[in-house]
Amino acid sequence: MPAIDVRNLMKSFGDLTAVDNVSFAIASGEVFGLLGPNGAGKTTTISMLSTMQKPTSGTATVNGHDIVTAEDDVRKSIGIVFQDQSLDEELTAYENMDFHGRLYRIPGEERRQRIDELLTLVGLVDRKDDLVKTYSGGMRRRLEIARGLLHEPKVLFLDEPTLGLDPQTRNHLWEYIARLNEEKGITIILTTHYMEEADRLCDRVAIIDRGTIVALDTAENLKDSIGGDVVAIASPDPDAIAGLLTAPWISSIERHDGSVTIRLQEADRHIPGIVTAIHQSGIGITSLSVRKPTLEDVFLHYTGRTIREEGATGKETMRMTHRARRR
Amino acid sequence: MDIVYAIWLRNVKRYLRSKSRIIGSLGMPLFFMLVLGFGLDSIVRIPGMEKGYMDFIIPGIVAMSVLFTSVFSGIQIIWDKQFGFLKETLVAPVSRLEIMIGQTLGGATTAVVQGLIIMIFALFIGLKPVGIAGFLVAIGFMALIGVTFTAFGIAIASRMEDMHGFQLIMNFVIFPIFGLSGALFPIDGLPDQIRPLTLIDPLTYGVEGIRYGLSGTAQIHPLASLIVMAACAALMTVVGAYLFRKIQS
Numbered sequence: 001m002p003a004i005d006v007r008n009l010m011k012s013f014g015d016l017t018a019v020d021n022v023s024f025a026i027a028s029g030e031v032f033g034l035l036g037p038n039g040a041g042k043t044t045t046i047s048m049l050s051t052m053q054k055p056t057s058g059t060a061t062v063n064g065h066d067i068v069t070a071e072d073d074v075r076k077s078i079g080i081v082f083q084d085q086s087l088d089e090e091l092t093a094y095e096n097m098d099f100h101g102r103l104y105r106i107p108g109e110e111r112r113q114r115i116d117e118l119l120t121l122v123g124l125v126d127r128k129d130d131l132v133k134t135y136s137g138g139m140r141r142r143l144e145i146a147r148g149l150l151h152e153p154k155v156l157f158l159d160e161p162t163l164g165l166d167p168q169t170r171n172h173l174w175e176y177i178a179r180l181n182e183e184k185g186i187t188i189i190l191t192t193h194y195m196e197e198a199d200r201l202c203d204r205v206a207i208i209d210r211g212t213i214v215a216l217d218t219a220e221n222l223k224d225s226i227g228g229d230v231v232a233i234a235s236p237d238p239d240a241i242a243g244l245l246t247a248p249w250i251s252s253i254e255r256h257d258g259s260v261t262i263r264l265q266e267a268d269r270h271i272p273g274i275v276t277a278i279h280q281s282g283i284g285i286t287s288l289s290v291r292k293p294t295l296e297d298v299f300l301h302y303t304g305r306t307i308r309e310e311g312a313t314g315k316e317t318m319r320m321t322h323r324a325r326r327r
Numbered sequence: 328m329d330i331v332y333a334i335w336l337r338n339v340k341r342y343l344r345s346k347s348r349i350i351g352s353l354g355m356p357l358f359f360m361l362v363l364g365f366g367l368d369s370i371v372r373i374p375g376m377e378k379g380y381m382d383f384i385i386p387g388i389v390a391m392s393v394l395f396t397s398v399f400s401g402i403q404i405i406w407d408k409q410f411g412f413l414k415e416t417l418v419a420p421v422s423r424l425e426i427m428i429g430q431t432l433g434g435a436t437t438a439v440v441q442g443l444i445i446m447i448f449a450l451f452i453g454l455k456p457v458g459i460a461g462f463l464v465a466i467g468f469m470a471l472i473g474v475t476f477t478a479f480g481i482a483i484a485s486r487m488e489d490m491h492g493f494q495l496i497m498n499f500v501i502f503p504i505f506g507l508s509g510a511l512f513p514i515d516g517l518p519d520q521i522r523p524l525t526l527i528d529p530l531t532y533g534v535e536g537i538r539y540g541l542s543g544t545a546q547i548h549p550l551a552s553l554i555v556m557a558a559c560a561a562l563m564t565v566v567g568a569y570l571f572r573k574i575q576s
Contacts, residue, residue, distance in 0.1 A: 050418055075420035086411040090341050102333035103419040147415075 001064055003028045003155050003187035004049065008058035011044050018044040020211035021058070026189060026204075028154075031181050033202035034191040035295065037305075041211040042191035043083060046159050049189070050080050063154045076104070079148030083159040083191075085140055089133035093124055093143050096132060097150060104151035111150075118146040122176060138169030145176065149186070156180070158190040162197060174200055195295040205295065207302055214302040223293045226301045227251040229267035230293045231274065234259040234286040244281055245274065254300065258286075261297070330421045331429040338400070338433025342440070349441070352399070356392040356445050360384065363511065364452070373513050378542070385449045386465070386538035387510025390472060393442040394530060397473045398501055400434030401480015401567075404574075405490055413574070427571040430481055431564060435473030442469045446541075457543040464549070465540030471556040472533040478560070478567035485570040510534045515546050529559040 004026040011019040019041040026032045034042045047053040049062055051071045060067045063077035087096050094115060101111035119125040122142040132140065141161060148156055161177065162170040178201060181188055192198055198205045199219045206216040215222055228251065235241055238260045242253050249270060251263045264270060267290045278285060300306050342348070364381040371380040407413040416426050446454070446465070456462050483496055507521075508530035517525060525531050536552040539545035545552070 052414070052418060072420045075418060080418055082411060082414055084411045086413075086415040088337065088341070088412050088415075089410070090344055091337065095337075095340065099333055099337055100415070100419075102329055102336075103416065103421055105329060 001028070002026055003030065004032075004060065004062050004189060006045075006049070006058075006060040009045065009048060009055050009060055010057045011041075011048060011053065012056050017211050019048070019055075022208075022211070022213055023058075024206055024213060024216060026187060028187055029181070029185050030203045031177075031188045031190070031201055033198040033205040034189070034208050035193065035195070035198040035205050035299070036191075036208035037193055040208045042193075042208055043159055045208070046080075046157050046189070046191055049074075050078055050157055051075055076151070077154045078157060079151065079153035079155070080157040081141070081144045081148050081159065081161055083163060085144070087132045087140060087144060087147075090131065092129050092131055093119065093135070094128040096143065097128075097147055100147045100150050106151060114150055114152075118149055119143075121180075122146045136169075138165055138172065141165065141169075141173060142176065145173075145180075149180070149184075153186070155187045155189065158188060160191055160193070162192075162194065170197075177201055195299070199295050207295075207299055209299075209303045215298065219295060222295065222298045226293055226298055227263045228265035228293075229263070229290060230297055231262040231264065231267050231271065231288065231290050232259055233262070233274075233278070233288045235278075235284055236286065237283050240281070240283050241278055244277060244283070247273075252301075256306070261300070263293070263297075263301075330425040331432065334416070334426060334429025335433040335436065338430065339436055342400075342433075342437040349444075352392065352396055352441060353444060353448075355395070356388045357448060359391065360388040360445070360449065360452075364388075374516065381453055382542060383513070383538075384511055385446075385454050386541050387508070387534050389442045389445050389449070389465070389469065389541075390508065390510055390530060390534045390537055391505055392445045393438045393469045393472045393533075394476055394501065394505055396441040397434050397438035397476040398480040398496075400437055401430070401477040401482075402484045402487075402490075402493060402496070403434075404430065404481055404484040404571075405487055405493075408484075408574075409489065417574075423572045423574075424568050427478075427481060427568045428564070431474055431477045431567065434477030434480065435470055438473035438477065439466065439469045442473075454541065456541055461540045461543060463540070465537045468533050468536030468540065468552070468556060471536075471553075471560045472530065474560040475529060475533075475556070475563045478563035482563070482567040482570045485567070485574045504528055504530050507531070508534050509546070513546060529555065532556045532559075 002025040006022060006024050009019055009022045022045060034045060036042055044053065048055045049060055049067060051067055051074050054068060062074045065073035065077060067074050091099065097115040097119065098111065101115065106114065116125065119128050122145060124139060124143055124146065132143065135143065162173050165173065174197065177188065180186055190201065202219065204217060205219050205222060206213045217225065233241060238255050238258060241260045242255050245253060245262065249264055254261045271290060296306065364384055368379045368381045373380065373383050404413065507524050507528045509525060514522065514525050514531065532547060532552040532555040535545045535547040536549060536556060539549040
């Protein structure tokens with residue numbers, strides 16, 4: 001039985017279709033990533049799977065329970081860390097955990113023991129009696145993850161777990177998440193618009209754009225699927241370069257603002273040829289780089305846009321300033 | 328019951344921790360009590376009452392502080408919504424009804440405590456309770472006012488997006504409820520046009536009930552007050568629970 005089985009899930013708000021006929025299955029113990037820009041439908045998908053919103057059509061099961069007809073069973077099976085903070089800042093870390101434990105009806109002794117265990121796991125046990133409002137962003141996130149695990153869920157939902165955190169904290173969190181998955185064998189579904197996060201953490205990644213899944217595979221396979229290596233050439237005249245290079249070993253050429261991205265097999269053998277050809281036609285090269293494709297390239301390949309072009313939308317900027325104000 | 332207790336406990340903890348809120352919401356009732364009580368004590372005589380105006384308004388001021396605290400406690404759900412905490416409770420495998428009842432009892436508890444503080448102040452400026460039983464009667468009525476108006480606050484909060492409407496509710500709903508109740512004046516002496524307004528105000532019965540408990544006399548029979556207040560508390564809880572069921576985080 002898959003941990004999560006999604007079939008033709010759809011959600012519309014009026015004219016807008018936020019999630020459009022999405023299907024996928026997540027195996028038990030897997031770390032699964034939904035990668036896409038803001039507004040792609042990631043959070044809406046998570047909201048439906050966690051019973052916070054009703055699907056317009058389609059079905060899904062979580063841990064074998066239908067998300068519409070068996071809401072409470074689904075809720076008992078999942079832990080969730082929302083995109084926006086959901087802690088009570090006027091309570092201590094311990095009290096936040098305790099409140100959660102009571103909501104999920106964990107008996108007293110067991111509750112105390114698990115809270116201590118989890119707070120140790122996320123490295124907050126020394127500060128457990130401090131009010132959450134004195135916590136940093138990273139500590140809050142860790143507390144929320146610990147809280148999400150308190151009732152021993154089969155599936156953990158992480159909605160943009162590292163949004164708005166500094167790189168160091170982000171690295172730490174990634175380690176925690178990876179360890180959780182290894183030690184507890186818990187199934188994790190996370191949404192992100194950070195390529196690196198998806199790449200490092202996820203066994204499989206679904207690239208979601210405008211409400212549909214455009215590609216789904218392991219990060220390795222996704223990168224291999226778009227063909228060999230990536231050569232990026234920055235130049236004053238990218239159009240000319242794109243027109244010039246027509247050799248059969250080039251799998252694709254794309255242009256965006258002042259640069260050309262070429263995909264090809266065995267780049268190291270062909271680079272001299274490319275440079276010579278460009279040089280001979282008198283076009284300048286500002287810079288040239290050869291690399292293995294990243295998920296960024298995969299995203300670009302499937303959607304025709306870079307994820308950053310839509311990276312910081314108004315909504316995100318608003319949310320970030322909102323958070324900053326709260327601290 | 329565990330769930331109701333968990334939510335009640337959170338509310339009470341938050342209340343006990345917010346010293347500024349406790350002290351802040353004592354301000355206005357104390358001000359009313361001291362200014363009106365002392366100011367009018369020598370010139371106002373309530374027909375049929377031996378004691379002075381101060382003794383007359385103390386129950387009204389106690390009811391006022393319970394009213395304001397409970398409405399505020401109920402409306403606080405909006406903050407839980409804005410700060411994201413509401414999601415944590417809504418996504419748990421518990422019913423909305425349990426959440427709502429926990430919130431209501433939590434709010435009512437803080438409101439009663441707030442009222443008790445005023446009552447203790449009143450003891451220092453001349454309140455002479457008629458006995459333990461009367462004291463308990465007063466607390467019972469305070470609890471009913473607390474439940475009624477916390478549930479009312481929750482009902483409003485379930486329909487409001489943010490705290491902007493709070494002032495509106497305060498000025499056009501809560502103040503009239505307080506003003507029209509018999510908190511500051513005896514309802515027997517009112518002109519015929521105003522009297523019905525007073526009699527449809529649920530707080531009137533709460534004030535009369537507390538007054539009966541604290542001074543032993545009231546213009547409305549205490550049993551009638553009890554029935555009306557209990558019915559209001561039950562009705563508001565049902566309305567609050569119904570609207571809260573539809574709340575979106």
